[in-house]
Amino acid sequence: MEPVSERYILYYWPTIQGRGEFVRLALEEAGVPYEDVARGREGMGPIERVLDRELELHAPFAPPVLRAGELLIGQTTNILQFLGARHGLAPRSLTARLWCNQLQLTIADIVAEAHDVHHPISVNSYYEDQKKEASARAKDFRSQRIPKFLGYFERVLDNNAGSGGYAASTKLTYVDLSLFQLVAGLRYAFPNTMARLQPQWPRLIALHDMVAARPRIAAYLKSKRRIPFNEDGIFRHYIELDEQV
Incomplete structure (x- = not known):
């Protein structure tokens, strides 16, 4: 460090x-x-x-x-x-650091797809101007893409079993922090979908909870520095784009 x-x-x-x-x-x-x-x-x-x-x-x-x-x-x-x-949020070996980078790039892929659910045609147009296309994109994202990505991260955690619950090392890395944010964002944007699906990914949900309980992260989440999720960001909650219960 x-x-x-x-x-x-x-x-x-x-x-x-x-x-x-x-x-x-x-x-x-x-x-x-x-x-x-x-x-x-x-x-x-x-x-x-x-x-x-x-x-x-x-x-x-x-x-x-x-x-x-x-x-x-x-x-x-x-x-x-x-x-x-x-700052000690990545392993020391080149192989392990490349693995962290690879996982983070994969997280970036699903984050981009989550954004494109509500802007499937153009980022320069309002959501209200592409609601029909967004509805179709959301259906595919909920049924196919969320399970594919989160299922992959669950397998990554399963393959690293014995590491203390972390994704890429035996200690916390920035990948674990990013997986926490991914789960939190998807829960905000698609609460009904995540409530139904997340029992399939117990290791991933346990990692989310473990990160949230870390002293510095817990303090941050309670502070004014943590901007609330809202409908201007990447993860947006539109009722019509989530599963109906």
Whole structure:
């Protein structure tokens, strides 16, 4: 674990959890100081400035972006790989770190699909303008994609049985934090579907509960730093897109 003298700066939208929440969870678990800059006095100004870098060789495409000293790191999985190595949230061996990265990229895949349920045609159009298509996409997501992805993560946990309930190591990694967020987000967006299906994934649900009970995470979840789920983020709860009971 590397000593860190600087304060991290997280650039992400100030009113949603979104992809930035995966980064926030890692920072909170690591117990390192960071500034969620767009939630401060300047609002969106710092994000606009960090993205307006046409002459920057390594300019980020979109938030989340993390500043660590002279480093400016974009993409959720890339940021987590950096934080994991720096703060003991990833294994030491190359093979194990690549495995963590692979799992995180798979989490990113289902997160993107969860978003596209309510924006199946275009992210530039309102949900209300694509409700018919969203209904069809939601049906497939509920019946096929959620079981396929979460069933896979359950098998990953089963294959790592004896590790203390963790997904990729014998200790907590950023992957475990992200799986917690994935389950929490799907429970919010599809409560009826998850209530019916989640008994199939006991190890995954146990991991969610174990992460939620960790002291720093539990404190964060109760704090004002944790932005509530809402209908502007990735995981959105529209009654008509969930199973009806």
